[in-house]
Amino acid sequence: MTIGFIGLGNMGLPMAQNLLRSGHTLKVFDLSSSAVSTAEQDGAIVMSSAAEAVEGSAIVITMLPGDQQVLDLYLAKHGLLSHGNGSTLFVDCSTVAATTSQTIAVQADAMGTSMIDAPVSGGTVGAAAATLTFMVGGPDAAFQRVQPVLKNMGANVFHAGAKVGDGQLAKACNNMLLAALMIGTSEALQLGADNGLDIAKLTEIMRQSSGDNWVLNKYHPWPGEMPAAPASHDYEPGFMVKLMTKDLGLAMQTALASGTPTPLGAMARSIYAQHGRDGWDEKDFSSVLTRFSDNK
Secondary structure, eight states, X not given: OEEEEEOOSTTHHHHHHHHHHTTOEEEEEOSOHHHHHHHHHXXXXXXXXXXXXXXXXXXXXXXXXXXXXXXHHHHSTTOGGGGOOTTOEEEEOSOOOHHHHHHHHHHHHHTTOEEEEOOEESHHHHHHHTOEEEEEESOHHHHHHHHHHHHTTEEEEEEEESSTTHHHHHHHHHHHHHHXXXXXXXXXXXXXXXXXXXXHXXXXXXXXXXXXXXXHHHOOXXXXXXXXXXXXXXXXOSSBHHHHHHHHHHHHHHHHHHTOOOHHXXXXXXXXXXXXXXXXXXXXXXXXXXXXXXXX
16 A cells, blocks of 8 residues: 655654565655654655655554644645545544644545544554554544555554544543653652662552552653653653653643543643653653652
């Protein structure tokens, strides 16, 4: 299949590489010459514009940093939608507000083409290993069409809901919980350490008890406890603090719109926002542990 891929950042490049490994013809575009060069060496066809990546592609995947970039790319006067047709399926894997995805989908429909959202969870490690989780929002027919392609980049592909934007809503819920888990786990570990407990033993106790969670098993925040985790590499991301703060902001926008009380989510957003202001924005979000270890 010929696929257009726009956005070869920390997540997009390894995702594109996995599509190439799966035998797809990939037409790519990015403003980074180094990322484009790497993709080209792996067999991608480099296009001189995003619009060129759309032409002749059955599916077009976009992976961009935020809402404004996504809106500009799709809805500008000569944006992506203006180059699609009835057989083109646009799939935005960026993490943005559900309303952003919905705005684009409405315009896509009016212009005779289709767009769905498919944000991901799993970070750069999951992107490289093709073990991402995709949360897709959109009609079942579009989901069935894109599912085999997404499986080339991920271990799990969920149909979050029939409305465009449902994928974004699912991710907002997931990342709000993840932030609370990371903060709570870090706080508990530091409490144990400050009172003389061995971190390795405490971790094992928690894993076999009711405190067991994904952070302890997959993304331990304590340096040295998990060799592959960012905590053991000076908190190099990974998933940056500034991105977690952005995602928590999206969750709070969603909660405000639905009138849902989210006191833990609001507290997590406040903690991560301050953590970023204190100079940790570019570090991994597990570095929130240092707020308990360094600021006693």
